[in-house]
Amino acid sequence: MLILQPRVGGRAAAAVMANSLWGVFGISFGLATLSLSVVSLGIVPALAAALAIPFVWNLTVWTVHRCDALALK
Numbered sequence: 001m002l003i004l005q006p007r008v009g010g011r012a013a014a015a016v017m018a019n020s021l022w023g024v025f026g027i028s029f030g031l032a033t034l035s036l037s038v039v040s041l042g043i044v045p046a047l048a049a050a051l052a053i054p055f056v057w058n059l060t061v062w063t064v065h066r067c068d069a070l071a072l073k
Helices: 004-008 010-019 021-041 043-072
Strands: none
Touching: 004 010, 010 021, 021 043
């Protein structure tokens, strides 16, 4: 945001922050999974889960948003 705001202005930077909130939830879930599973699963499976969870989360959010947008047409 520190780079985006001076380049495109406050309204665009605020829109990016507002629309990226759902993605931040996915990253948070991935980091929580990593911290909770690294001891029990090991490093490689925990890192794989930490990568897969935000990917699936963001893909799901994108699909739901896309279906809602198509339903409105």
